[in-house]
Amino acid sequence: MNPSAPKPRLFGDHFLRSLADPEQQLIEHLRGLCRSHFGPQAAEVARQDVFAWDTFRLLAREGIVATAFPEAYGGSDARQVLRVRIIEELARVCSTAASIVTGTDLSSRAIVAGASDAIKQQLVPKLCSGELQSAFALTEPGAGSDVRGLQTTMRRSGDGYVINGAKKFITRASTADWFVVVGRAEEDATNFIAVLMPRDAAGLDVSPEVGKLGWYGVPISSLRFDGVQVPASHRLGAEGEGFSLAQDALLRARIGHAAMALGRAIGAVEIAAAYATDRSTFGKPLGGHQGVQWMLADMLTQIESSRALITLTAEKYDRGDTDVAIFASMAKMQATDLCMKVVTDALQLTGGRGYLQDFPLERFFRDAKLNQIGEGASEVHKTVIGRDLVRRARNAERNPCLRDGSLVDY
Ligand SMILES: Cc1cc2nc3c(=O)[nH]c(=O)nc-3n(C[C@H](O)[C@H](O)[C@H](O)COP(=O)(O)OP(=O)(O)OC[C@H]3O[C@@H](n4cnc5c(N)ncnc54)[C@H](O)[C@@H]3O)c2cc1C
Structure with a gap:
């Protein structure tokens, strides 16, 4: 085995297999940038609350910002199944970088969908290159x-x-x-x-x-x-059409929020698992205690479920399925609530070390909260999902175990 080759990920690459070769190459390239730039610089970016120009310019220069825009205006019009993987990779190390990508959807989708051709010719190439925001x-x-x-x-x-x-x-x-x-x-x-x-x-x-x-x-x-x-x-x-244009922008951004929460949760488990390997308590590695293994097992299993739901939602978006908005609500609510729990549990597993500012989980913990609030709070998405279910139940096929007619009388 080549000692300088990247080690296998704790979370498998199975979700990359459905991507085309050029899409996979983009992810590999992005992983390199996460190792060389976005990961090592994330703590410094998060130390100051000023706009992260270097992160933004690098994302623009590398064509990541352009993935949100149509080819006719200088973009690469990436499929959502690729966009969620891009956001996941970035959020695994740096919420700022990931939020620049999701924020591009939020802030420019209505321009792509609703501006005149003349305005798009004037603005979109510069939004792709990072010349304009x-x-x-x-x-x-x-x-x-x-x-x-x-x-x-x-x-x-x-x-x-x-x-x-x-x-x-x-x-x-x-x-x-x-x-x-x-x-x-x-x-x-x-x-x-x-x-x-x-x-x-x-x-x-x-x-x-x-x-x-x-x-x-x-x-x-x-x-x-x-x-x-x-x-x-x-x-x-x-x-x-103002409201529907806003909803269209929010739809893409919600899928992005879900992917960002997912990536951060993945990063948190990677960090907690590494700590559980390095740290020993009561005479054995932390990861050797069954209670710790169970916590990690719950995180891993729920994260993989979340990944599957987000991928399904992205596929629905790419196909133009009419029920994509409900799936986006489910994916966002599930992934963002899960991320908050995973980051909290991961910080718990890393004890006092996790609470210190020079350890990344402190940042992950603070960043996780906004995903549950922005682009529709979890409670609002829960209401949307439940209301839709009740509405559809009126006309849905009934379970064959039930007798015909109203169930109210017996
Ligand atoms: C850092 C940050 C960046 C943002 N960026 C943008 C941006 O770029 N552009 C933009 O337009 N907006 C932006 N927002 C706004 C964001 O989308 C809103 O904060 C969000 O939609 C929630 O609205 P609110 O804060 O007014 O909460 P409120 O409407 O006051 O709701 C407060 C809480 O009440 C609960 N709640 C509300 N309604 C219900 C209900 N029906 N049932 C049960 N519970 C309910 C939820 O828990 C909710 O969190 C941003 C917000 C933040 C904090």
């Missing part, structure tokens, strides 16, 4: 989980819109050149509109960056719109 501005002080409660208004004026309102929690607002802003028509509150707003628009105020628990390297800010004028040519999609 966009941010996605949906959440408001009064509308987070209940996103239909948006209060930002867009009033028709001449050949364009006048926009008033506020947004909060906007990732990369401090570095974005363009904002995808979703609001509602002032004249008709049921009419949601999405527009592209340039950073230098008169009346747009971007707040200073706001401190947070984790996800360092991708700062957030609030926005205020005070009579901002945007030409109609900057509208994304038709009037009334």
Whole structure:
């Protein structure tokens, strides 16, 4: 065996086998970058909550950012089954790098899906190369989980819109050149509109960056719109399509959040297993205690289930299955809740060492929480999944063990 060859992974490569050769080569290349750059630099990136320019530029230079965009505009239009593996690999070592990839979906999907060809020709190649950045501005002080409660208004004026309102929690607002802003028509509150707003628009105020628990390297800010004028040519999609464009962006980003949580959980188990090998307690290696083996076994088994659900969801996305949104809710809720538990248990297994700042689990622990909140909190996804099940049960084939007719009487 070649001693310099990479050792086998604790988590198998079985999910890579369905990828085409060039896709597998991209993953191999990315793994090299994780070993040489993203992994070793992750702690330093997470030490400062400023935008991680080096990480972003490397991802752009290596064509990883471009995987989100169509080939016609300079991207490589990667399948979701490849994108989830890219995000998983990055999140295994660095949430910042992974969130730059998922954030690209969130912030630019509506541009790809709804902008005119002229705007796409102008912007998308530069979004691919990292010359430009966009941010996605949906959440408001009064509308987070209940996103239909948006209060930002867009009033028709001449050949364009006048926009008033506020947004909060906007990732990369401090570095974005363009904002995808979703609001509602002032004249008709049921009419949601999405527009592209340039950073230098008169009346747009971007707040200073706001401190947070984790996800360092991708700062957030609030926005205020005070009579901002945007030409109609900057509208994304038709009037009334703003909400569906936002949902389309959130769908891809939710699958990304699931993959990010999965990758972080994988990384946490790798770290805990290594500690259990190096550390001895009560006269034997930590990993020799059955209680520790059981904890690791639970983590491994649940992570592989999560991987399978995420892969299935990505396949559904690539096929355009109509039920992909429900699967994305299931994958996101399951993977992000699991990640929080796995990271907590992994930190427990590494004892006081895991609690120290120079050990990666402290960072994984802080980063894990946001995946359960952003792009729809777990409770909201649970509601969506349950509501859909109850609705479908009315017309679904009944279990053959049941007798015909209503089950209410006996
Ligand atoms: C670091 C960070 C980055 C973000 N980036 C962006 C961005 O780039 N663009 C953007 O538009 N937004 C962004 N967000 C906003 C994010 O999507 C919202 O925080 C999220 O959707 C939840 O909304 P909220 O915080 O207003 O929570 P709330 O709506 O106040 O809900 C609070 C909690 O109540 C519970 N809850 C809510 N509704 C229900 C229900 N029906 N049933 C049961 N429980 C419920 C959930 O536990 C939820 O976490 C970001 C947020 C953070 C923290």
